[in-house]
Amino acid sequence: MPWWQELQGDDAVVAARRARVPLSIDQEARANLGAGALDWAHALAGEIARDFIENAIPELADTTDFATALARSAEVNVLRILLALDGSPADGDPPIEALNFVRDAALRHVPLSAILRGYRLGVDHWIQWAAPAIENHSASADHLNDFRDATQAAIRHIDQLSEAVVTEYESEMKRRASVGAERRLALLRAVVAGDKVDVDAGSRTLDYPLHGQHIAVVLSVAEDTSVPDPLALLESEARALAGRARALAVTTAPAGRRRLHAWLAVPTGRALTGPLSDGVEAGYGGTGAGVAGFRRSHAEALQALEVLQASRPAAEDERIVAYADVRLVALVAAEKARARLFLASVLGGLAGSDPRSRELRTTLYAFLCRNRSHTATARDLHLHKNTVVKRVARAYELVGDDAAKREIDLHVALTVLEILGDDLLDPAEQTH
Numbered sequence: 001m002p003w004w005q006e007l008q009g010d011d012a013v014v015a016a017r018r019a020r021v022p023l024s025i026d027q028e029a030r031a032n033l034g035a036g037a038l039d040w041a042h043a044l045a046g047e048i049a050r051d052f053i054e055n056a057i058p059e060l061a062d063t064t065d066f067a068t069a070l071a072r073s074a075e076v077n078v079l080r081i082l083l084a085l086d087g088s089p090a091d092g093d094p095p096i097e098a099l100n101f102v103r104d105a106a107l108r109h110v111p112l113s114a115i116l117r118g119y120r121l122g123v124d125h126w127i128q129w130a131a132p133a134i135e136n137h138s139a140s141a142d143h144l145n146d147f148r149d150a151t152q153a154a155i156r157h158i159d160q161l162s163e164a165v166v167t168e169y170e171s172e173m174k175r176r177a178s179v180g181a182e183r184r185l186a187l188l189r190a191v192v193a194g195d196k197v198d199v200d201a202g203s204r205t206l207d208y209p210l211h212g213q214h215i216a217v218v219l220s221v222a223e224d225t226s227v228p229d230p231l232a233l234l235e236s237e238a239r240a241l242a243g244r245a246r247a248l249a250v251t252t253a254p255a256g257r258r259r260l261h262a263w264l265a266v267p268t269g270r271a272l273t274g275p276l277s278d279g280v281e282a283g284y285g286g287t288g289a290g291v292a293g294f295r296r297s298h299a300e301a302l303q304a305l306e307v308l309q310a311s312r313p314a315a316e317d318e319r320i321v322a323y324a325d326v327r328l329v330a331l332v333a334a335e336k337a338r339a340r341l342f343l344a345s346v347l348g349g350l351a352g353s354d355p356r357s358r359e360l361r362t363t364l365y366a367f368l369c370r371n372r373s374h375t376a377t378a379r380d381l382h383l384h385k386n387t388v389v390k391r392v393a394r395a396y397e398l399v400g401d402d403a404a405k406r407e408i409d410l411h412v413a414l415t416v417l418e419i420l421g422d423d424l425l426d427p428a429e430q431t432h
Contacts, residue, residue: 011132023076032086112166212265248265
């Protein structure tokens with residue numbers, strides 16, 4: 001009779017510390033190995049589990065359910081090795097207990113390297129326990145061959161098991177990441193939509209402090225920009241912005257193939273700065289507190305990016321824009337038909353699309369931005385002061401007699417055109 005069929009509970013190097021619980025392969029093991037082998041395997045598995053937790057993952061030492069799953073996985077693997085020695089096929093699927101342990105380990109973020117190290121540790125214990133068992137139940141002449149066979153059987157089993165474990169672990173991590181991503185995305189949508197959410201629970205789900213202060217950012221990659229993974233690029237850009245802003249946390253949500261919504265948890269309000277990668281544009285909102293501020297800043301970021309993308313081609317340092325800098329333009333340009341009516345009404349004869357009208361508008365805009373200083377305007381535009389005086393006078397003349405009384409409206413109209421370009425002008429008004 002082979003040594004593994006003569007095993008008894010008292011062959012255990014260390015007695016079992018917990019009562020045995022039936023396993024999925026008990027019927028096969030009991031029939032082929034005997035009840036004593038089950039008790040021996042149970043005691044050995046307990047030692048493997050104890051050593052693994054103490055040396056590889058001590059932070060889970062007090063987690064009873066994980067320790068139980070680990071011990072059951074170790075026990076079923078010991079029985080599989082014994083069955084392989086007895087002639088059972090060694091290429092079957094891993095037992096359910098082994099797979100459940102891997103899934104539980106993935107859930108608890110136990111590194112895959114630690115799990116594989118645990119299997120090697122198990123082989124060491126197997127060798128330490130198999131040696132005296134062979135000596136007790138095998139003929140002296142067979143000791144060396146039996147010990148070699150026992151060692152090889154354990155190594156073969158662990159090699160095969162490791163391949164299956166790696167596949168299962170990666171699948172479980174992907175599945176949990178997908179489920180987690182879906183939950184986070186659904187929560188972000190609920191917050192943005194104004195639905196009532198549990199702030200504390202939501203903060204845990206997002207790993208982001210919803211109760212704090214936020215700056216929302218919306219980033220986009222232009223369609224004509226060729227990048228292998230647009231969302232990965234935008235994710236990197238969002239985290240770079242967060243780093244420069246010294247954000248405490250960041251959470252993101254894809255919004256199509258080339259757009260990303262992001263929120264930065266910031267201690268105080270601050271401007272976001274580039275540089276951004278080629279083809280990337282971003283708009284960001286003001287600092288907002290709590291869920292309401294989270295939502296408001298996001299709405300502002302959307303409008304800021306909309307203004308940026310509707311504007312004339314941006315320079316390198318103009319591809320990130322704050323809502324605070326364009327909110328008036330966003331308000332006026334929200335509806336193009338009304339915006340055109342506003343521009344035509346305010347600009348009057350200055351609404352032409354010809355080069356002279358554009359020249360006069362540019363000069364008048366600079367003049368109003370410089371607090372009506374002809375000297376400062378001339379310096380900014382590199383013109384002679386008399387040229388500025390003449391252009392401003394002509395611009396006011398084209399606007400109409402009451403231009404001086406409507407300077408606020410006039411400044412708003414010129415600002416809109418400065419940012420968004422002449423496309424907003426009504427073609428019917430462009431007669432100059």
